[in-house]
Amino acid sequence: MPENHDQHSGADPSTERLRTDSDQSSTGGAHPETEVEQTTRIPPVTPEPESDAERTVQIAAVPADFSSYPLGETQSIPQVNAEPTGWSAVVPPQSADERKKRGLIRAGIAAGAAVGALALLYIGDLAFTSGTVPRGTVVAGVDIGGLEPAAAETQLRNDLGPGLDEPVELKVADRSVTINPGDAGLEMDWAATVQEAGEQPLNPFTRISSLFTTREVTPVSHGDREQLVQALEQVRPQLDRQPAEGTIRFEGAKAVAVDPVTGQSIDVEKATDEVLTHWAEKGPVSIPFTEQPVSTTKDGVQRALREVAEPAVKSPVTVRGEGKDATLAPEAIASALRFEPDGQGGLKASVDLPTAVGAVEPQLADTIKPGKDAEIVVEGGRPVVRPSVDGIGVNWDKSFEKLLDVLRAPEKRSVQAVYEHQPAKFTTEQADQLGIKEVVGEFSTGGFEPASGVNIRRTAEQVNGAIIKPGETWSLNGHTGPRGVAQGYVESGIIQDGRPGRAVGGGISQFATTLYNASYFAGMQDVEHKAHSYYISRYPAGREATVFQSPSGASVIDVKFKNVAKSGILITTEWTPSSITVKLWGTKQFDVSSQTGERTNPTDPHEKVVPPGEPCSPSKGTPGFTVTDTRTIRDLSSGQTKTETQRTRYEPQPIIHCGPPPPPPQ
Incomplete structure (x- = not known):
């Protein structure tokens, strides 16, 4: 062990002294210091190793009134007169709790300073942006963040307004179409759009994130929903697509593959919502649709x-x-x-x-x-x-x-x-066994226009020679099939919505009425017939018929009757430019008579004005009424008699006024 040199008197080069600023002041040192400085004389090195205890320097404890020392000023460490144990001066060690306490104090001071600085920044930012649109707000590609509401509204009007009169493109998969905003009743609400952006957020995290992000706000617009639905329905055929199965077509003798195509059908209600929400934005509006699959690949x-x-x-x-x-x-x-x-x-x-x-x-x-x-x-x-x-x-x-x-x-x-x-x-x-030998029922009508006469003659040609065996039911629509231009029919007059119109095949109802009456007086069983909605004076009241086919040729309204005679029935027709006659031939078995009742429940016609520019033929109209018809049938072989009564209600045919023609262009 080395000797304790402090026990000797007098100066020794190996003596270790601890000097402080106060020591220098008392000894008149020529080098004043601003910080705590220790001057240590190094003891001579001893060949033998020292233990840890002998090398420990004890640091003086911090005075209890350390907290009263002002920060930032240099303080002298008090002289400690402790009994040395191996060094000339020993500093007492700090405990772990004391070191932790000092670290927490320093961290608290730093955190408090940071929070104070952030609070000042937050308050300043909130004051600076007060009354403006939140930062990062974008409407249809237009940045209005940080602007006052009035300025934001002006910005939107300037940037978006000029394009709002342009057609709006609607897109469904690979199909697109445009609609006119004015026709669809669409208009922008600028003030409501700015209001939709909201006010300055108070959440500090939201305010910080707005420095680096944007927030899309949907433009607020108004529109007549019913008007928009009508506009969408008008363009729907261009957006919808029927599914098409794959197939093979031929160009001459060359086979060509036709790939399948799925169908698509738009949802008008959802499409209306999408257009109202996005029509003012740049780019087309995507319309929701339902896909219709196909079975081929x-x-x-x-x-x-x-x-x-x-x-x-x-x-x-x-x-x-x-x-x-x-x-x-x-x-x-x-x-x-x-x-x-x-x-x-x-x-x-x-x-x-x-x-x-x-x-x-x-x-x-x-x-x-x-x-x-x-x-x-x-x-x-x-x-x-x-x-x-x-x-x-x-x-x-x-x-x-x-x-x-x-x-x-x-x-x-x-x-x-x-x-x-x-x-x-x-x-x-x-x-020979059909027993067709004489006329058993016939009827004639006349008074048709030339175009109707063409159609009546064409129907008569198709029906002439038809044979109905006993017990069979015969159909006019079924016998002629479709009656269109391809079959030799032409456009002629019809009654549509109570006023004259034109359609291919017009006038055939006159043939139907003639045929119906011929079968009526032949004693045939009525299976299907329908009277006109409005009474036509050239036909017997309560004893007439109309026919109608869909554009595809499918039967909608027909004349059908069943052959209830023992003989077969042959239908022959005789046409002239002014009349048509239908005869049923067989073996006479029935004697038929008809009685028409009085017209009751009269109804006055109402007046109707056809808008200018629409096809119009003025009409004086006819009153509506109800009438009954009674058919009496006597079987010549058995003498039995039966009666059949049917009631027909005719609507009043309106009085038609043609509106004045539109004024000439200025």
């Missing part, structure tokens, strides 16, 4: 193209007849092939028999003996039976039974025509 269509369509038209098919062959050319094959979804994503092929037969039957005409049905015609004022003829023809169902397999084959592309005896479908014997 692109791969399924391609498979049908490779495996069926392309091989089918690669080369012709030979149809072997008796003594002569026919050729089904690739173009004819293409015309006869049909494709439809198979329910598994692909296409199922089939052959349209009439198309295929039509391509080859004329080539085999010399090998075919056509049959002929019996006919009943009126010659010399009485029915005559023209006999039937049996024929020899080709059973095309059997002949083309394996055609689809042949079309897939690369070689041996031929089929055998199967010939067979073909008896008449309506034989001479059957015609």
Whole structure:
């Protein structure tokens, strides 16, 4: 152990002294110091190692009144007169609690200073932005953050206003259309839009985040919802799309794949909400829609193209007849092939028999003996039976039974025509047994315009010669089928909404009325008929009929009756430019009479003004009324009599006034 040198008297170079500023002051040191400085004389190094206890320097404890010392000033550490234990001076050690306490005090002071600074910044920012739109607010791409409400409204008017009269684009998937904001009743509410942005937020975190982010505010607009719905309904056909299954079409003899297309249908109510919300924003408004799926796939269509369509038209098919062959050319094959979804994503092929037969039957005409049905015609004022003829023809169902397999084959592309005896479908014997020999009911009408006369004549041509067997029900619409331009019908006058109009096939109701009355007096059973809504003076009241078909030719209003006689019925027609007559021939079995009742419950017509520019024909109108008709039928063979009464209500036909023409352009 080293010696304790402090125990010796006198100065020694190895003596260690602790000097402070106060020490220097008392000794007259020439170098005053501003901070605590320790001057230590190093004891001579002892060869032997020292223990930790012998090297510990004890630091004097902090005075109890340390907190009263002013910060920022240099203070002298008081002289400690402790008994040394190995160094000339020993500083007492600090405990962990004391060090932690001093750290907390310093951290608290720093935190308090920071909070104070942030509070000053927050208060300053709040005061600076008071009364303005919150920072980072964007409306339809226009930044109005930090502006006063009036200035923000002006900014929106200047930036968005000029484009609000432009058409609004609506987009649904790959389709788009535009609507006019004025026509849809759309207009912007600038003040409400600025108000929607809100006031300055008090949350400090929100205010800090607004320095780095933006907040989109939806423009506030007003519109007549009903008017907007009408505008959307007008453009809906351009946005909706019907689903289209994939198929194969042909360009001549070249097969082309047609990919499937899903359908889409917009939701008008949701679309209205979207337009009201986003119409003022830049870019198109996306309209919500419902997708309508299809069952075919692109791969399924391609498979049908490779495996069926392309091989089918690669080369012709030979149809072997008796003594002569026919050729089904690739173009004819293409015309006869049909494709439809198979329910598994692909296409199922089939052959349209009439198309295929039509391509080859004329080539085999010399090998075919056509049959002929019996006919009943009126010659010399009485029915005559023209006999039937049996024929020899080709059973095309059997002949083309394996055609689809042949079309897939690369070689041996031929089929055998199967010939067979073909008896008449309506034989001479059957015609004779019908007992058609005299007129059993007839009726005539007249007074139609030339265009209506064309349609009446065309219907009469189609109906003339029709035969109804006992117990069968006959339909006018069913017999003629569609009555359009393609069938030889023209536009003519009709009654629509109580006033004259025009439509293809107009005037046929006159033929229907004539036919109905002929069947009425022949004693046929009425299955279906409907009177006109308005009374037409050239027809018997309560005993007339109208007919109507949809644009596709489907029957809507028809004339149907059942043959309840023991004989067959033959219908013949006689047309002149001013009249039409319908006769029913058979064996007379019924005696029929009609009685029309008084007109009751009269109703005066109301007046109606047709707007200028619309088609108009002035009319004096006719009153409405109710009438009954009673038919009495007596069976000549049994003597039994029965009566049938029907009641008909006619609406008053309005008095039509045509509005004045529009003024000429200025």
